[in-house]
Amino acid sequence: MVTTDPTRVMERLDKPAGPRRTSLDDSPGYRVFRVVNTIVLLGVVAVTLYPFVNIVAQSFSSEVYIRTGQVNLVPRGFNLDTYKLVASDPAFWNSYLNTVVYTVTATAISIVLTTIYAYVLSKHRLKGRGLLVGIAVFTMFFNGGLIPNYVLVNGLGLTNTIWAIVLPNAISVFNLLVMKAFFESLPSELEEAAAIDGLNTYGILLRIVLPLSKAVLATMILFYAVANWNSWFQAFLYLDRADLFPVTVYLRNMIAGATSATSVGAVEANAVAISANIKAVTMVLTVLPIVAVYPFIQRYFVSGVMLGAVKQ
Amino acid sequence: MRTKWKRTLLTAVAGSLVVSLAACSEEGGDAGSGVNLDGKKTASMADYKAGTQFKATEPLDVSLLFLDQSHYPMKEDWLLWKEISQRTNITVKPTVVPYSDYDQKRGLLISSGDAPTIISKTYPGQEEPFVSSGAILPVSDYVDLMPNFKDKVEKWKLQPELNTLRQEDGKFYVLPGLHEKVQQDYTLAFRTDELQRLDLQAPKNWDEVYTVLKAIKAAHPDVYPLSDRFEGKSILNIAAQTFGAQAGWGYVKNSIWNEDKQQFEFAGATPEYKQLIEFFGKLVKEGLMDPESFTQKDDAAIQKFASGKSFAISSNAQNIINDYRPNVSKIPGATVAKIPVPAGPKGDVLRGSRLENGLMVSAKLAQSDKFVATMQFIDWLWYADEAQEFTKWGVKGTTYDKDASGKRTLKPEVAFGGMNVGAPKNLQRDFGFQGGVFSYGGPTELVQSMFTEEELAFQKTLANKKQLPLAPPAPLNEEERERAGLWETPLKDLVTQSTLQFILGQRDLSTWDAYVKELEAKGMNDYIELVNTAHKRYKEKNG
Numbered sequence: 001m002v003t004t005d006p007t008r009v010m011e012r013l014d015k016p017a018g019p020r021r022t023s024l025d026d027s028p029g030y031r032v033f034r035v036v037n038t039i040v041l042l043g044v045v046a047v048t049l050y051p052f053v054n055i056v057a058q059s060f061s062s063e064v065y066i067r068t069g070q071v072n073l074v075p076r077g078f079n080l081d082t083y084k085l086v087a088s089d090p091a092f093w094n095s096y097l098n099t100v101v102y103t104v105t106a107t108a109i110s111i112v113l114t115t116i117y118a119y120v121l122s123k124h125r126l127k128g129r130g131l132l133v134g135i136a137v138f139t140m141f142f143n144g145g146l147i148p149n150y151v152l153v154n155g156l157g158l159t160n161t162i163w164a165i166v167l168p169n170a171i172s173v174f175n176l177l178v179m180k181a182f183f184e185s186l187p188s189e190l191e192e193a194a195a196i197d198g199l200n201t202y203g204i205l206l207r208i209v210l211p212l213s214k215a216v217l218a219t220m221i222l223f224y225a226v227a228n229w230n231s232w233f234q235a236f237l238y239l240d241r242a243d244l245f246p247v248t249v250y251l252r253n254m255i256a257g258a259t260s261a262t263s264v265g266a267v268e269a270n271a272v273a274i275s276a277n278i279k280a281v282t283m284v285l286t287v288l289p290i291v292a293v294y295p296f297i298q299r300y301f302v303s304g305v306m307l308g309a310v311k312q
Numbered sequence: 313m314r315t316k317w318k319r320t321l322l323t324a325v326a327g328s329l330v331v332s333l334a335a336c337s338e339e340g341g342d343a344g345s346g347v348n349l350d351g352k353k354t355a356s357m358a359d360y361k362a363g364t365q366f367k368a369t370e371p372l373d374v375s376l377l378f379l380d381q382s383h384y385p386m387k388e389d390w391l392l393w394k395e396i397s398q399r400t401n402i403t404v405k406p407t408v409v410p411y412s413d414y415d416q417k418r419g420l421l422i423s424s425g426d427a428p429t430i431i432s433k434t435y436p437g438q439e440e441p442f443v444s445s446g447a448i449l450p451v452s453d454y455v456d457l458m459p460n461f462k463d464k465v466e467k468w469k470l471q472p473e474l475n476t477l478r479q480e481d482g483k484f485y486v487l488p489g490l491h492e493k494v495q496q497d498y499t500l501a502f503r504t505d506e507l508q509r510l511d512l513q514a515p516k517n518w519d520e521v522y523t524v525l526k527a528i529k530a531a532h533p534d535v536y537p538l539s540d541r542f543e544g545k546s547i548l549n550i551a552a553q554t555f556g557a558q559a560g561w562g563y564v565k566n567s568i569w570n571e572d573k574q575q576f577e578f579a580g581a582t583p584e585y586k587q588l589i590e591f592f593g594k595l596v597k598e599g600l601m602d603p604e605s606f607t608q609k610d611d612a613a614i615q616k617f618a619s620g621k622s623f624a625i626s627s628n629a630q631n632i633i634n635d636y637r638p639n640v641s642k643i644p645g646a647t648v649a650k651i652p653v654p655a656g657p658k659g660d661v662l663r664g665s666r667l668e669n670g671l672m673v674s675a676k677l678a679q680s681d682k683f684v685a686t687m688q689f690i691d692w693l694w695y696a697d698e699a700q701e702f703t704k705w706g707v708k709g710t711t712y713d714k715d716a717s718g719k720r721t722l723k724p725e726v727a728f729g730g731m732n733v734g735a736p737k738n739l740q741r742d743f744g745f746q747g748g749v750f751s752y753g754g755p756t757e758l759v760q761s762m763f764t765e766e767e768l769a770f771q772k773t774l775a776n777k778k779q780l781p782l783a784p785p786a787p788l789n790e791e792e793r794e795r796a797g798l799w800e801t802p803l804k805d806l807v808t809q810s811t812l813q814f815i816l817g818q819r820d821l822s823t824w825d826a827y828v829k830e831l832e833a834k835g836m837n838d839y840i841e842l843v844n845t846a847h848k849r850y851k852e853k854n855g
């Protein structure tokens with residue numbers, strides 16, 4: 001029997017531990033998983049990107065190639081005429097401008113209201129806090145319904161104004177709860193220190209809490225802006241004048257209108273289907289700003305939602 | 313206290329109204345007798361009759377629910393609006409609703425009590441959900457205020473067709489568009505160059521459709537000669553009428569009128585319906601008709617046709633010009649044309665109504681002092697010959713000219729459809745004429761005045777067809793409608809589903825009796841009995 005060197009014993013004990021840990025990463029099973037995982041995810045990427053690239057390709061193609069099903073990922077019969085045509089339509093730009101105005105205003109209002117509400121709810125010393133949370137959550141499950149809502153908005157004289165778009169649903173309860181959780185996760189010592197240094201409640205919110213909440217604010221802005229940009233139903237309900245319509249209503253009318261004109265049958269003998277390439281161009285132009293903005297806000301996105309999800 | 317008093321008064325007024333209306337319907341006429349128009353004649357014309365130019369004696373505003381089409385979006389500076397106010401002294405205030413969700417918004421506005429006075433673009437049948445709410449004016453009570461409407465109904469003998477609109481109370485609530493003659497736009501289109509190459513004649517009946525498709529299949533064994541669009545609903549619809557059945561787009565209700573037996577039958581279980589299914593089953597089985605015809609998107613069907621993978625497809629006049637001709641142009645020598653609507657086992661017949669979509673009027677108008685003037689305005693704008701020409705062709709001398717023979721031609725700077733292609737202005741987009749809200753129906757001469765030579769020739773082939781009798785009215789009362797509603801959809805779903813299975817060969821036609829049993833289990837007989845009872849009741853009441 002050879003006496004064993006304690007260090008070597010240690011080594012031997014250590015050794016399996018090291019490779020075993022790495023072998024978890026390098027084991028054949030894991031490698032197979034990674035390959036499969038990559039393939040599956042690439043598949044998901046392809047499935048998600050294909051329709052988008054296809055629409056972009058259609059927007060640069062000429063009508064005949066689209067109708068005969070020859071446009072996939074690369075434009076056929078490349079031309080910019082459709083872009084020029086859509087860009088020369090004042091109604092399109094007018095509704096586009098409306099969308100920008102509605103989105104900016106609605107997002108600003110939503111952020112302010114949601115922040116205020118969430119901040120208040122995050123303070124456990126607030127009396128009636130449970131009730132206030134309850135009121136907000138109640139609206140997630142129950143609402144008056146379409147017609148009462150319409151009667152209310154109309155009764156308030158909001159129809160055919162921007163306010164009908166930006167005021168109802170200004171606070172999304174889901175966003176409110178995310179934000180409340182985030183505020184609750186901020187160490188209360190920070191605020192106490194600020195109070196001792198002489199800041200009042202508003203000062204604490206504006207100078208201490210909000211600067212620390214950039215991540216969640218960016219996330220909220222993203223959520224609200226995307227939702228507002230894409231929304232059409234409010235505008236469809238409360239606006240009766242074409243010059244007030246956002247671009248989503250314009251687009252929806254173009255796509256749904258054109259398809260139902262041909263599929264319902266004898267609806268309108270003189271209905272002319274809007275060309276597929278015009279539809280594609282309008283879709284590309286409509287989605288472009290959101291696609292362009294997304295990557296810049298997206299880096300806040302993960303941290304913003306995760307913050308506050310777990311309490312220390 | 314005051315409100316209570318008010319309520320009593322209101323009840324009394326409502327009560328007396330019911331009595332007077334009941335008295336009116338007992339007389340059974342559209343006379344409108346018993347309707348008090350005192351104090352409702354502001355701005356109206358005392359001597360307004362058919363052929364008179366309506367002009368309000370003082371300026372008025374009238375609100376209108378306007379359906380906005382994306383290919384000619386509403387513009388406030390349209391000549392149409394200017395001319396209407398100039399000619400009638402009435403300014404139309406449109407509530408613009410996108411085409412895509414028009415029905416939803418119309419329902420919302422009517423239900424919230426906020427509907428504009430004139431609710432345009434309503435198809436007969438679409439008014440039914442609103443009848444019991446009282447929000448819609450029973451226009452049949454007031455046709456006396458509408459001399460042009462009455463004139464056309466009389467001249468073109470439209471009363472039987474109008475009767476089909478009557479609700480359980482004997483009144484109708486929608487003012488339909490009126491056609492002088494039945495129009496049918498949909499039929500099959502064939503690749504005519506291929507017919508010529510194979511020395512085939514355009515088929516005149518459904519048996520010939522079969523033989524022609526068979527001949528094409530023989531020449532191209534690897535294709536389905538017919539790959540249809542509209543989910544097969546158009547071809548089923550036009551074929552069904554000549555088989556004595558109703559199917560596809562025509563399958564709106566589960567009941568069909570049997571003229572010989574003078575009663576309603578269940579439409580999805582008649583021997584004629586079985587015969588129709590058999591015919592299409594044969595087409596699919598022999599590879600003459602693409603099984604995807606009943607499920608594919610229109611675009612997919614057009615693609616197949618445009619790339620030479622099929623040789624026949626359903627079509628209307630516009631489809632030919634917009635969808636097929638430009639796209640098949642890549643195939644050298646390819647030509648496309650509609651064939652006359654094929655005849656069938658029941659002969660060369662045509663089923664159709666001369667009523668088109670029309671408008672509803674808000675019941676609030678009847679309380680207004682502008683009631684008479686507004687009804688006269690509606691009568692003029694939608695039913696006077698002169699106005700129908702105006703909303704279709706525009707202003708004489710500005711958008712079109714008319715020669716001594718009455719032939720109209722668009723001004724060279726105005727384009728529409730295939731006319732004056734490339735002209736700087738468009739009759740619809742830039743002037744607002746020929747729009748779906750105002751321009752529909754009318755005398756055949758006017759309706760066909762913008763048709764191409766090709767389409768005129770097609771319409772001529774319809775003229776010789778025999779017109780099938782219309783189903784008589786069988787209006788349900790509210791309770792019956794609710795009961796019928798419970799049966800209608802499940803029955804219809806079963807019919808649609810089984811029809812597809814039979815045609816595609818997934819279910820054998822020998823199981824037809826079992827299929828009828830399934831329908832019976834879903835209440836087919838109760839449903840038909842309900843309809844027949846309603847029909848008898850209506851007949852006893854209204855003759």
